[in-house]
């Protein structure tokens with residue numbers, strides 16, 4: 239791995255964009271910013287071991303949005319904590335690699351395996367190249383520090399040659415980007431609403447113009463109007479700076495709107511990965527179908543919806559076969575015996591982990607799961 | 622259970638002009654000022670056997686204070702309640718009889734079911750308090766678990782709350798409310814802490830209790846799509862006031878108030894790829910703003926008049942009310958609410 243010089247401080251946000259690489263034009267083959275290969279994470283050891291993330295493989299291209307959906311306990315937070323090496327004991331990465339393609343000032347790209355990276359390598363990469371907004375962000379701000387100090391801490395360590403006044407100017411500028419006035423820097427967290435605090439966290443995450451931003455349920459605790467405002471701001475910011483984003487939520491409808499691609503997690507594994515529109519219009523995995531049917535619609539006839547019967551499996555004692563089989567309306571004998579792996583099922587790049595789509599199962603795919611996929615759309619934002 | 626059957630369409634609980642103010646001290650440089658928050662301002666509603674009334678609104682709009690006044694846990698500043706036609710004396714304390722008729726289910730099942738006791742205890746205790754025979758409580762408890770589609774075996778009854786999922790525990794807290802055979806169930810955001818996959822189960826359970834057992838249900842939520850799914854009547858609250866109200870799906874299908882329109886436009890809706898993003902409404906006002914329409918500072922359609930004159934509720938279609946000056950000329954009937962709140966004056970709502 240070649241040593242990289244810290245990027246020069248930029249005076250304004252507009253110049254802060256990565257002029258060297260620039261936004262990728264549509265149609266061009268995009269380079270990856272992140273590749274996760276066969277990644278597994280456990281909690282505890284021995285008999286009490288729980289495999290919270292199991293053999294996850296994902297790729298994210300520059301300037302794109304990957305959504306991760308799944309119900310509570312499916313391992314979404316564990317995945318992104320472990321991936322950015324923020325996982326605390328008793329969590330343990332038990333296999334796989336996470337390659338972040340780091341672009342330096344000169345435009346040279348160096349792959350960094352975050353799983354094996356040393357503390358000093360991680361320090362160099364965090365905030366500057368990958369930043370994360372945690373699920374508990376509403377309580378993540380230090381209650382006794384004024385908001386301005388949060389920015390100061392990050393800027394001081396990573397941009398040591400900035401003067402106090404320059405740091406202050408940058409912090410005000412970042413707040414303006416997320417729709418807050420500069421005087422908020424003097425406030426304490428408890429003086430801000432939940433939505434305002436969430437905006438502060440997003441502004442801190444963008445402070446060093448990273449190429450990948452990870453957001454774990456940034457809007458779940460907020461009401462829909464505030465959520466809508468923040469989502470709107472995020473897409474403006476992405477259009478301006480071109481960062482790639484991983485966005486976690488249990489709200490699949492939100493992801494369909496926001497993400498280019500969606501990965502659906504169930505009991506630690508990815509069960510379906512597809513383009514956002516394809517996933518919505520033509521779900522293939524029975525769990526994805528169930529999730530989509532769990533949201534009452536805003537239009538049309540009122541009819542009874544059933545959602546997904548049953549509850550997720552106990553990860554300490556997972557079923558032998560497919561972990562969704564006990565709740566699946568289409569389960570076959572094979573599903574209880576063998577665990578399906580994620581395989582590509584069509585030419586749109588969609589992958590599904592379900593025996594229904596394996597020819598060897600000799601089963602017919604139910605109509606609900608064989609709707610024709612729409613043609614791939616142009617990517618959202620970022621152009 | 623036959624005694625729980627009551628006639629459909631009977632008004633079980635009626636609230637007229639309920640208001641609740643909170644006074645807080647705001648420390649100033651020299652003297653501390655008193656600030657009054659109109660948490661709930663002149664809300665009237667009827668909870669009817671076999672029907673669900675949904676209350677929708679953002680955080681801080683006064684939904685929980687309203688539910689607590691209906692449960693008589695919070696005392697109204699003004700207004701009146703009547704239970705099955707009998708007025709409730711304003712000063713009287715909430716008694717056991719009222720509690721057995723009107724039950725409240727809260728948002729967080731983990732906080733509302735006592736973690737140190739088995740499920741059996743949580744169900745049998747209210748039964749004993751409300752006068753059930755000790756020899757029968759076991760049977761009654763398993764019967765009530767069946768009504769909420771839970772395992773009614775001794776094995777389940779002997780579990781502790783931490784051994785249940787959030788969805789199961791919320792069913793237990795609904796079961797506990799049903800134990801005492803209430804006529805009215807007040808559900809304050811019963812699904813917002815639950816997982817997506819189990820939310821529908823709880824909504825369908827509430828609907829079933831309403832349809833099959835003629836319970837009157839108040840369903841409080843910030844999720845307007847779930848209100849459309851469940852409710853026979855929907856009320857939208859903003860800053861303590863009812864801003865729009867209608868029957869069936871009319872409120873969501875044809876909203877007339879700019880706030881309702883904003884709420885609906887904010888809901889992620891993948892079925893409508895052309896959906897425009899919500900109009901800018903980032904300004905926030907304290908609920909204590911007095912003159913004019915409370916939504917005016919955030920309203921994309923605000924006119925000069927909105928800042929100074931508070932709009933009354935206009936009946937824009939039969940049974941559909943909107944508190945917005947824009948609807949002044951759409952109204953089908955005359956003004957149905959007084960321009961400003963005048964205590965004790967009846968309205969035709």
Ligand SMILES: Nc1ncnc2c1ncn2[C@@H]1O[C@H](COP(=O)(O)OP(=O)(O)OP(=O)(O)O)[C@@H](O)[C@H]1O
Nearest residue numbers: 281288290309310311312313314315316317328553
């Ligand atoms: N410290 C821990 N020790 C043991 N198990 C844990 C620990 N933290 C999490 N788990 C388990 O790991 C699994 C995944 O948890 P995780 O928090 O990643 O889920 P999630 O998908 O983010 O859920 P949510 O939507 O509720 O945030 C869960 O089954 C959880 O019980």
Ligand SMILES: Nc1ncnc2c1ncn2[C@@H]1O[C@H](COP(=O)(O)OP(=O)(O)OP(=O)(O)O)[C@@H](O)[C@H]1O
Nearest residue numbers: 643658660678679680681682683684685686687908
């Ligand atoms: N005990 C109290 N003392 C002072 N103010 C209060 C009290 N209880 C509620 N309020 C205020 O009344 C208003 C309405 O609160 P309420 O809890 O009813 O909101 P809500 O609509 O239930 O919101 P949420 O969706 O967050 O539950 C808020 O401004 C709140 O701060």
Ligand SMILES: [Mg+2]
Nearest residue numbers: 314315316373
């Ligand atoms: Mg999580």
Ligand SMILES: [Mg+2]
Nearest residue numbers: 684685686809
């Ligand atoms: Mg509330």
